[in-house]
Amino acid sequence: MRRRRLLLAGASGVGALIMTLGLGWWRSRGDVQSGSSLMPLPIGEMSFTLTDHRGATVKPSDWIGRPAIIFFGFTWCPDVCPTTLGDITLWLEELGHDADRLNTFLISVDPERDTPEELAAYLSNFDPRITGLTGPLGEIERAAKGFRATFEKIPRGDGYTMNHTAGVLLFHDDGRFGGIVDYHEERRFALPKIRRVLK
Amino acid sequence: MRHLLAFLVLSLAISPAMACETVQLGSLEISEAWSRASIGMARPGAFYVTIRNTGATDDTLTAITTPVSDKPMLHETVVKDGVASMPHAMAIPVPAGSTMALEPGGYHGMLMGLTKVLKEGEEFPVTLTFREAGHVTVPVLIRGMGARDAGCPDIKK
Numbered sequence: 073m074r075r076r077r078l079l080l081a082g083a084s085g086v087g088a089l090i091m092t093l094g095l096g097w098w099r100s101r102g103d104v105q106s107g108s109s110l111m112p113l114p115i116g117e118m119s120f121t122l123t124d125h126r127g128a129t130v131k132p133s134d135w136i137g138r139p140a141i142i143f144f145g146f147t148w149c150p151d152v153c154p155t156t157l158g159d160i161t162l163w164l165e166e167l168g169h170d171a172d173r174l175n176t177f178l179i180s181v182d183p184e185r186d187t188p189e190e191l192a193a194y195l196s197n198f199d200p201r202i203t204g205l206t207g208p209l210g211e212i213e214r215a216a217k218g219f220r221a222t223f224e225k226i227p228r229g230d231g232y233t234m235n236h237t238a239g240v241l242l243f244h245d246d247g248r249f250g251g252i253v254d255y256h257e258e259r260r261f262a263l264p265k266i267r268r269v270l271k
Numbered sequence: 272m273r274h275l276l277a278f279l280v281l282s283l284a285i286s287p288a289m290a291c292e293t294v295q296l297g298s299l300e301i302s303e304a305w306s307r308a309s310i311g312m313a314r315p316g317a318f319y320v321t322i323r324n325t326g327a328t329d330d331t332l333t334a335i336t337t338p339v340s341d342k343p344m345l346h347e348t349v350v351k352d353g354v355a356s357m358p359h360a361m362a363i364p365v366p367a368g369s370t371m372a373l374e375p376g377g378y379h380g381m382l383m384g385l386t387k388v389l390k391e392g393e394e395f396p397v398t399l400t401f402r403e404a405g406h407v408t409v410p411v412l413i414r415g416m417g418a419r420d421a422g423c424p425d426i427k428k
Contacts, residue, residue, distance in 0.1 A: 155375035158417030178425040197416035238355035
């Protein structure tokens with residue numbers, strides 16, 4: 073067990089290093105390409121119309137005034153999505169009432185299967201402050217473009233799975249991009265990052 | 272009292288292996304096998320487990336089978352340039368003297384074609400096949416959908 077701990081500590085250290093280098097590369101690449109072309113747009117500059125898991129119409133302009141947490145995923149996803157939603161649920165619980173001011177969204181990259189009803193059934197297992205969004209593929213593509221997220225349908229057996237951007241995107245209440253919680257980042261770094269956009 | 276004790280010892284001895292208990296297969300120690308509750312049977316389930324190889328011979332996990340899935344497969348979650356994908360893993364190495372954890376965000380079993388709804392708190396069996404050590408069946412604990420680990424009391428510290 074101790075050895076596993078050590079291994080884990082070592083692995084997460086290496087992970088953090090890769091993350092740091094990766095972020096540096098990503099930042100510098102953004103600079104090279106005239107400004108911040110790879111950064112998510114401010115929410116106020118995005119334009120798309122989606123439906124939430126309660127059936128309401130949602131536009132990004134509605135989000136200005138509250139900090140936001142956004143994650144791209146799909147409910148047929150067996151590993152990354154329940155893990156991330158489980159994490160987000162823990163973060164919201166730890167933040168307590170501070171998190172009531174947050175808009176927390178799961179944007180489905182699989183609108184073919186993720187109807188509002190399917191999203192509602194799935195999200196009932198997680199913090200009720202998480203809102204699921206779905207809609208026509210074109211609108212999801214517009215949203216992904218604004219958030220600089222990507223997704224791709226991968227045929228598998230009789231069906232398919234989805235590759236998708238796995239990080240959790242953070243935004244300030246005025247819609248400015250406020251950082252990413254990377255999928256393999258140590259989870260204890262997440263809360264301070266979220267607190268920063270809550271200020 | 273003595274009867275009660277004898278009964279308890281006996282019932283422990285004949286009870287099937289419980290999830291959270293370590294199952295031994297040669298020099299492999301298999302523990303913390305868990306999965307998540309499912310909504311219906313359409314979505315694939317996940318399978319996680321920790322395998323410790325205390326021996327001097329490298330081994331490899333080559334397959335999993337279980338009555339709860341028509342098509343169980345080994346997968347690995349890979350995050351590259353921030354994008355998660357889930358390539359099929361033909362085999363998962365369990366080198367001598369090391370611990371391989373199938374855990375969220377890494378190697379895992381994917382249970383396609385569920386044959387029953389996975390309910391929190393219940394268990395189901397999974398048979399692991401190793402190239403060297405052969406087969407072993409372990410009980411898998413079904414945890415809540417937001418679970419991150421087996422939730423076993425850590426008695427090995």
